[in-house]
Amino acid sequence: xxxxxxxxxxxxxxxxxxxxxxxxxxxxxxxxxxxxxxxxxxxxxxxxxxxxxxxxxxxxxxxxxxxxxxxxxxxxxxxxxxxxxxxxxxxxxxxxxxxxxxxxxxxxxxxxxxxxxxxxxxxxxxxxxxxxxxxxxxxxxxxxxxxxxxxxxxxxxxxxxxxxxxxxxxxxxxxxxxxxxxxxxxxxxxxxxxxxxxxxxxxxxxxxxxxxxxxxxxxxxxxxxxxxxxxxxxxxxxxxxxxxxxxxxxxxxxxxxxxxxxxxxxxxxxxxxxxxxxxxxxxxxxxxxxxxxxxxxxxxxx
Amino acid sequence: xxxxxxxxxxxxxxxxxxxxxxxxxxxxxxxxxxxxxxxxxxxxxxxxxxxxxxxxxxxxxxxxxxxxxxxxxxxxxxxxxxxxxxxxxxxxxxxxxxxxxxxxxxxxxxxxxxxxxxxxxxxxxxxxxxxxxxxxxxxxxxxxxxxxxxxxxxxxxxxxxxxxxxxxxxxxxxxxxxxxxxxxxxxxxxxxxxxxxxxxxxxxxxxxxxxxxxxxxxxxxxxxxx
Amino acid sequence: xxxxxxxxxxxxxxxxxxxxxxxxxxxxxxxxxxxxxxxxxxxxxxxxxxxxxxxxxxxxxxxxxxxxxxxxxxxxxxxxxxxxxxxxxxxxxxxxxxxxxxxxxxxxxxxxxxxxxxxxxxxxxxxxxxxxxxxxxxxxxxxxxxxxxxxxxxxxxxxxxxxxxxxxxxxxxxxxxxxxxxxxxxxxxxxxxxxxxxxxxxxxxxxxxxxxxxxxxxxxxxxxxxxxxxxxxxxxxxxxxxxxxxxxxxxxxxxxxxxxxxxxxxxxxxxxxxxxxxxxxxxxxxxxxxxxxxxxxxxxxxxxxxxxxxxxxxxxxxxxxx
Numbered sequence: 001x002x003x004x005x006x007x008x009x010x011x012x013x014x015x016x017x018x019x020x021x022x023x024x025x026x027x028x029x030x031x032x033x034x035x036x037x038x039x040x041x042x043x044x045x046x047x048x049x050x051x052x053x054x055x056x057x058x059x060x061x062x063x064x065x066x067x068x069x070x071x072x073x074x075x076x077x078x079x080x081x082x083x084x085x086x087x088x089x090x091x092x093x094x095x096x097x098x099x100x101x102x103x104x105x106x107x108x109x110x111x112x113x114x115x116x117x118x119x120x121x122x123x124x125x126x127x128x129x130x131x132x133x134x135x136x137x138x139x140x141x142x143x144x145x146x147x148x149x150x151x152x153x154x155x156x157x158x159x160x161x162x163x164x165x166x167x168x169x170x171x172x173x174x175x176x177x178x179x180x181x182x183x184x185x186x187x188x189x190x191x192x193x194x195x196x197x198x199x200x201x202x203x204x205x206x207x208x209x210x211x212x213x214x215x216x217x218x219x220x221x222x223x224x225x226x227x228x229x230x231x232x233x234x235x236x237x238x239x240x241x242x243x244x245x246x247x248x249x250x251x252x253x254x255x256x257x258x259x260x261x262x263x264x265x266x267x268x269x270x271x272x273x274x275x276x277x278x279x280x281x282x283x284x285x286x287x288x289x290x291x292x293x294x295x296x297x298x299x300x301x302x
Numbered sequence: 303x304x305x306x307x308x309x310x311x312x313x314x315x316x317x318x319x320x321x322x323x324x325x326x327x328x329x330x331x332x333x334x335x336x337x338x339x340x341x342x343x344x345x346x347x348x349x350x351x352x353x354x355x356x357x358x359x360x361x362x363x364x365x366x367x368x369x370x371x372x373x374x375x376x377x378x379x380x381x382x383x384x385x386x387x388x389x390x391x392x393x394x395x396x397x398x399x400x401x402x403x404x405x406x407x408x409x410x411x412x413x414x415x416x417x418x419x420x421x422x423x424x425x426x427x428x429x430x431x432x433x434x435x436x437x438x439x440x441x442x443x444x445x446x447x448x449x450x451x452x453x454x455x456x457x458x459x460x461x462x463x464x465x466x467x468x469x470x471x472x473x474x475x476x477x478x479x480x481x482x483x484x485x486x487x488x489x490x491x492x493x494x495x496x497x498x499x500x501x502x503x504x505x506x507x508x509x510x511x512x513x514x515x516x517x518x519x520x521x522x523x524x525x526x527x528x
Numbered sequence: 529x530x531x532x533x534x535x536x537x538x539x540x541x542x543x544x545x546x547x548x549x550x551x552x553x554x555x556x557x558x559x560x561x562x563x564x565x566x567x568x569x570x571x572x573x574x575x576x577x578x579x580x581x582x583x584x585x586x587x588x589x590x591x592x593x594x595x596x597x598x599x600x601x602x603x604x605x606x607x608x609x610x611x612x613x614x615x616x617x618x619x620x621x622x623x624x625x626x627x628x629x630x631x632x633x634x635x636x637x638x639x640x641x642x643x644x645x646x647x648x649x650x651x652x653x654x655x656x657x658x659x660x661x662x663x664x665x666x667x668x669x670x671x672x673x674x675x676x677x678x679x680x681x682x683x684x685x686x687x688x689x690x691x692x693x694x695x696x697x698x699x700x701x702x703x704x705x706x707x708x709x710x711x712x713x714x715x716x717x718x719x720x721x722x723x724x725x726x727x728x729x730x731x732x733x734x735x736x737x738x739x740x741x742x743x744x745x746x747x748x749x750x751x752x753x754x755x756x757x758x759x760x761x762x763x764x765x766x767x768x769x770x771x772x773x774x775x776x777x778x779x780x781x782x783x784x785x786x787x788x789x790x791x792x793x794x795x796x797x798x799x800x801x802x803x804x805x806x807x808x809x810x811x812x813x814x815x816x817x818x819x820x821x822x823x824x825x826x827x828x829x830x831x832x833x834x835x836x837x838x839x840x841x842x843x844x845x846x847x848x849x850x
Binding site: 038083087091100104107108109112115228231239277279280283284287 | 584585586588647649650651653654656657658660661662664665666668669671672673676677775776779782783786819820821822823824825827828829831832835836837839
């Protein structure tokens, strides 16, 4: 019985990892919805936020966190203006490979900035106290785990309200469903796209804060691996809808957490193989997306 | 309002205008350039030459959303309602083009004009019949309070009885003082309804007809096939 | 003039590669390695082009096939006498056999094709964009296994003592073979069908072309050529570690393809040679004045710039014409 070896500790950690990946999936999915652009450079927004936290470690935590949000939002907006805007109307493949280049460009820049003091990597101390454990119903849980799960639930709830109940949310959904018609009705494309880019940056900053608690040493490759995992998760869930993409992100985080708990300690080095093999098996069975309702038509977007 | 297309193959040297309170028809065979004309007005396809004036102000070269917000609403071909959104959400999308408030009043007016929509305001637009979806698309255009309403083949795919009520609706819209440019395939009904009807063929203006011509089948056929 | 078309289309890339090969024989030893690297890069980029260029589907996974090809060819050509000591954990069948240069290259191609067929079968059923992203899963699995599983390779350590048989001669001949196969494929009816699905998937399906089957075919052929290029690569370097055939190489080879022009063989060759030249120049500069990492900044910026300003690449994605 696989369930017997999964204890509550593992499950809670898996849910927390799933929550972080779900937030990243939403950040990627929001921009994909309005631009049909898969942002491979999303991890570098997280990386920039993490570096900001590291470089402002000597300040008050609130100041440090505010700086983190400011830098990520500014970088995200700059990318939208300098890269996404000229790319509008290009094929999804061209846009994806451009953001791939952008990711490496930002990573290389971070490397140059980082090694000025002679070493690679900067530690974040701001939110380290969240690493303390608390006992919840007999299970030892790190505070950051609770924060991650709480943030995931709150942010997804807020987002659902925003998309479902506000005018800008309605416009974003319309733009995602049929951008051409939405514009003909007067939905302002720059505003909708700018807002999606802004929201995805806010989520990236939150992810940066949570991740740096778990892994305080920030390096240029920070967030790169997570982005790859989340992108694959988003594809497994179903790229065409925000909620299936989000579930896909959660699922791959949750699966990673559970498999990590199930694997014998000397076999956890094969965790990526186990997770991605599972991905390929799922895609074999559900090529349209794990959470896409059967029979729903998927649009071929080469 | 004036539209001219210089060297565009689809529509050439076209000049037409819709005056205050008028309903103007635009008919012609498939591929004549009728839809292209509407899309050009909306800024969805670029014009290579010429001018588009709304209330004397040139809107050529502006983005579609800017043109929508300057008082031109399009009821697109195939209705293009958002099937998974509720009827009310679809209507609220029409408010995107409004610059002033009073959106709620506009919604109420639209519900008065189309009581059916009020009954199904919470249902997804995709479950409505074709005729109901057409009403929704027209209402969505009207809530923007446009000075000019463009309709792209609204009767396409509708049952004959539904077409009757559609044309009655269009007449009522004209009574409300909205300028209408109606692109249609149903030549005779359009000519009978419209104050003036332009006939377009191969991207060029072929003839201008008045309501009296509607009963003159020979003249209609001549205008179409000349 | 029309009959000259194929001669020019194939002749242009061949002449460029031969010129580079000849260049390698006259320059100094330290420059030779850069030239050889550029020539082998052509093999990789053309191999990737066979799938990405003809199908229009982006793949981030082709370097996995380069990696398995490189490690297969490398592990099997390390002299038996040394294998027992440096690769003790290998499966006996790998540990107790040794292959020659040519058969190791053939093995690299076969193993690349087999792996590509295995993963292509499920992945090629996805829509284009999803398929491209899902190929990351292949790259991650390959890298993870090669790095951690010491029964199939050196694990996290560097595999060294591989015979350095890829000199100017083998590099040039090997690349010419890859170019020849790629050209023959794109002129074949299979290549034409796949390009039809790239231009208009709906129309291609309407005339009875199976997108899945055509993509899978190109994916497997690309896998074979990638594996072969990996074999050339390891025999040029003499040693290899998993980090050398992972994300950075994926990025560099894609940059070459994109800068040259994704949809033509000529673009793949021109892109590989020009970006390699720039890359080598910057690598030299990093030893001197420039800070570490500037190489990737410049290549990344160049790639992004080309994509924004001229998405079809410097050749416009067209074959060479007179």
